[in-house]
Amino acid sequence: MKRIFTSKFLKIIASIAILLGFSFTYLAFVAVVIPKNIEPSTKEGQVRVRITPGSNVSSVARQLMSQGVQTSNWHVQIVARGFFLGKQLKSGFYDFPPGANLATVLFKMGRGDSVKLNVTLVEGWTFKQFKAAIDSQVDLKKEAKSWSAGQILAKIEAKELHPEGVFFPDTYVYEPGDSDLIIYQRAYLAMMKNLNNAWEVRSSDSSIKNAYELLKLASIIEKETGHPDDRGLVAAVFNNRLKLGMKLQTDPTIIYGLGDAFDGNIRKKDLLKDGPYNTYTRYGLPPTPIAMPGKDALLAAAKPAKSKALYFVAKGNGRSVFSETLVAHNQAVQQYQLRK
Incomplete structure (x- = not known):
């Protein structure tokens, strides 16, 4: 039973x-x-x-x-x-x-397979381009869309008074409804971290006096480099010029100074017209960075390649020719720029 x-x-x-x-x-x-x-x-x-x-x-x-x-x-x-x-x-x-x-x-x-959106901030972008990319994100809450750069910097408690260069180019993930201020905060903190890391490993013979100067130089290197392998030599040229008290004479600073007036061409009058960003008429670094430099540009500014080069000219294929003397530089200009 x-x-x-x-x-x-x-x-x-x-x-x-x-x-x-x-x-x-x-x-x-x-x-x-x-x-x-x-x-x-x-x-x-x-x-x-x-x-x-x-x-x-x-x-x-x-x-x-x-x-x-x-x-x-x-x-x-x-x-x-x-x-x-x-x-x-x-x-x-x-x-x-x-x-x-x-x-x-x-x-x-x-x-936890939730929606993850992202915005990519590109190396070499200006703050204006950076802000436009954030403003275009439809799923971000636009708290800072109508704010001035100064208001944004104050809100995220940035020490700098100018927004150029102080935000790190990267891809930032966010959820729908997040505030745009979150992206500004993350990008700022990321730049401060990368900038401080580069400053800590700078070369002993660097001509840079402080981290903000390093940021300025890195932004120029970012805009001047057509090929990653040339980054260290471009940094060496500017470092050598600063040491010798030579003018940097770099076109990207002219372009930045022209702002919206730049139409794609730099004219002789642009080189001769004095202004804070005209490195053809003024010595030393410009008053602020001119773009958002990436990690590699920051490290190049901190640790330039070992070279005595004082000049470089684009070859037209993304690479540059570097010269130690003006004579050699003029020859390179004739060969690669004037095609004679």
Whole structure:
């Protein structure tokens, strides 16, 4: 009799297990929780939902329902706990196609596969280009769009009074709804970190007196270098000129000084017209950086190549010819610029 009772009991348990399994399968893979007629939240036709930090299973259910998802607390509880996702659901923004089921939704949240957007700030860009790129991000909250550069610097507690060069070119990831100030803050802190690292490893014979001067020189190197392999030699030329008290005579500073008036050509009158960024008429570095230098330009400014070169001229293929004497430089100009 005992064996018969045990056999019946096991059959009942097995039946219940099978029934629960079918129930989970139905709830997880058949129940549609995002209606197909719901209005998409993104241009890709996806429905975007947001889960706030610190949410438990019940609050996740409430947030899903408040954002148009057709489900219930007990549906979410059963599926989340049945698949051991109860403590794994993560905050963030999540995109789903209309018609997505509960399993798809909760497994994605369990993986933390939230929406990640990014903005790329390019080496050699000016602050104006940098700000335009941030302002164009439709999913960023535009707190600083109408602010002046000074207001932005003050808000992120920057020590510098001029925005040029103090933001690090990189790709910055953000979530929809983040403030644009987050990008400015991250880029500023990243530049200060990279600048300080470069300053710490500078050469003992460097002509640079402080980290901000290094930033200025790095920005010029960034704009003057057509090929990565020439970066160290370009830095050497400017370092040598600064040591000897020679004018830098670099076109990118002229272009920066002209601003919106630059039409693609530098004329003789532009070289002769004095101004703070005219390194043909003034000695030393310009008053501020002229662009956002990358890590390699910063390190090149800190540790120039060992060279006595004082001149360089573009060959037309992205590389440059470096010369120690004016005679050799003029010959290179004749060969590569004037084509004689």
